[in-house]
Amino acid sequence: MFFVGNITNGVGQSEGITATVQWFLLTLTSSLILIQFLQKRIKDGNLQEKSRRPIPGPGQHFLGSLANIFALRNPRTFVKVFEKWAAKYGPIYEVQFGPVPVTFLNSPQYLQKLLGSNDQNHFSKGFAYEPLREYWKGGLIVSTGEKWKSRRKLLTKHMFKYSTLQSYMKIFNRESCHLLTTLEEMYKDGQSKPMEHEMMSFSLNVMTKVALGLRLAEVDKIIGEIPNTDFLSLVNKTKEAMCTRILNPWLLFKPIWRLHPLSKLTEIASVLGRRFVAESFKWVGNGADDDTGGLQHLLKNAGVELDGVYEESLTVISAGYETTASSLHFLLFFLALHPNHQEQCRQEIDAVFEDVDFCSNSQSFIHYDALTQLKHLEMCVSETLRLHPNAFLIMRKIEAELELDEDLIIPANTNVGIFIPGIHKNPELYPNPEEFIPERFLKEETSNRHPYAYIPFSAGPRKCIGYKFAIMEMMTATAKILRHFHISTNSKIEEVVLLPHITLTPEKPMDFVLTKRKL
Numbered sequence: 001m002f003f004v005g006n007i008t009n010g011v012g013q014s015e016g017i018t019a020t021v022q023w024f025l026l027t028l029t030s031s032l033i034l035i036q037f038l039q040k041r042i043k044d045g046n047l048q049e050k051s052r053r054p055i056p057g058p059g060q061h062f063l064g065s066l067a068n069i070f071a072l073r074n075p076r077t078f079v080k081v082f083e084k085w086a087a088k089y090g091p092i093y094e095v096q097f098g099p100v101p102v103t104f105l106n107s108p109q110y111l112q113k114l115l116g117s118n119d120q121n122h123f124s125k126g127f128a129y130e131p132l133r134e135y136w137k138g139g140l141i142v143s144t145g146e147k148w149k150s151r152r153k154l155l156t157k158h159m160f161k162y163s164t165l166q167s168y169m170k171i172f173n174r175e176s177c178h179l180l181t182t183l184e185e186m187y188k189d190g191q192s193k194p195m196e197h198e199m200m201s202f203s204l205n206v207m208t209k210v211a212l213g214l215r216l217a218e219v220d221k222i223i224g225e226i227p228n229t230d231f232l233s234l235v236n237k238t239k240e241a242m243c244t245r246i247l248n249p250w251l252l253f254k255p256i257w258r259l260h261p262l263s264k265l266t267e268i269a270s271v272l273g274r275r276f277v278a279e280s281f282k283w284v285g286n287g288a289d290d291d292t293g294g295l296q297h298l299l300k301n302a303g304v305e306l307d308g309v310y311e312e313s314l315t316v317i318s319a320g321y322e323t324t325a326s327s328l329h330f331l332l333f334f335l336a337l338h339p340n341h342q343e344q345c346r347q348e349i350d351a352v353f354e355d356v357d358f359c360s361n362s363q364s365f366i367h368y369d370a371l372t373q374l375k376h377l378e379m380c381v382s383e384t385l386r387l388h389p390n391a392f393l394i395m396r397k398i399e400a401e402l403e404l405d406e407d408l409i410i411p412a413n414t415n416v417g418i419f420i421p422g423i424h425k426n427p428e429l430y431p432n433p434e435e436f437i438p439e440r441f442l443k444e445e446t447s448n449r450h451p452y453a454y455i456p457f458s459a460g461p462r463k464c465i466g467y468k469f470a471i472m473e474m475m476t477a478t479a480k481i482l483r484h485f486h487i488s489t490n491s492k493i494e495e496v497v498l499l500p501h502i503t504l505t506p507e508k509p510m511d512f513v514l515t516k517r518k519l
């Protein structure tokens, strides 16, 4: 998860392989793909043969399958292409990505069959996770079988049970106060500007504190011996490497990937990552105090070996920091676009908290119980995650067949994809799907909706382990921000172009103006 700064600068200049080399590689891999494609078709059979009804989808012949890859190569239109397919083909469709057919499930009923299944043969992740495996090794997101089961149990017990979650309120409060100080300084000139970087730093500080027992500045001190390097840019470069591979599927072939300049960084990242986690042990206490020790101590004390500690600490950091930062960023954006909802949230926050400052003393601490009273804010969080489910595309590779209907069986060895916005923006499930309407999450509304119609954190046994953590973190930060500031924006939702950078990332960050409240 770590890169050396001066190496990454070089990558910026060469920005991938030149067009000529790319075309050469493409021709070469197209031939390989063709052979593999034919072999695979003969060996496995496919969904079209197993189901007794035709499965629709774009480009279902060889050339079409290459066209699908090219259709998705432009990051600016990637999400739009998927949205179009989801709206056009309905509850199930098949997309050929070169040699690999992917079956997309796009109805709550079918999703329940897959995600709700307790059969471990339905738990493995699809081919698109390959680049992620190189960073996370055997961490929870990509592991399977007994390893996944025991680690999930361990993490749930040590990190995500109710009492531990409550203890994180200390970290959420403290980091939110740091964020407020930064925002106050930043916006005192009244100018409109983005705050994406501040959201990322806030969330990364929370995650490094929870996982390693260290704030970002302390983390940077540890890696300070490596010139021009800071943790946030290392993490971002890692993400760039993963995206490059996913958007250019021929780079999934290891021999070709090794020719790419970014691949060297992955090796360095891995070595530095291990060293870093090992070093972090020396910096923090023994884990007895949640506030000083991190997840790495808890895992070590539970008998997990160093490799395992490395895998899970970095998985938790990378799974938790950007998803939550991006959700918080969009929550504040939607509240800026909808002053009526912003005011409703603020009124309920004012009613719950009497302290004027919110950061000055122990009285200003937001407790977990207080968060549970912020009902409108919670609905705004839910509606934000419906409209902006930033972990937008997930994939399984099922190892045993899955019966969806009497005449519809997905064969074993199929990659099954879920494009979450396809569900969240289905007008039959959510009328006027593009509109921000938090009241969709009133109890009377949700009780009439299929439970798998809302899956920003996935669902079933492999649902996001950190979903409560993320919601608590977002609500704490937002409560403090709304208590201190009025938020407005000149950016328009229609102009936000989302790039598929593992999570959905705005091409150009939105602008905000934060004005201090007179309390």
Ligand code: HEM
Residues within 6 Å of the ligand: 125, 140, 141, 142, 152, 315, 316, 319, 320, 321, 323, 324, 327, 389, 390, 391, 394, 395, 456, 457, 458, 461, 462, 463, 464, 465, 466, 467, 469, 470
């Ligand atoms: C708004 C914030 C978040 C969103 C939208 C989100 C979304 C998701 C989704 C969709 C999955 C399923 C991935 C898949 O099936 O491949 C997932 C899994 C996971 N998430 Fe989150 N997540 C968020 C925050 C967090 C946080 C804060 C943590 C850690 C503290 C975390 C840790 C994990 C882990 C470890 C998994 C793998 C679980 C397993 O496979 O058993 N996530 N998340």
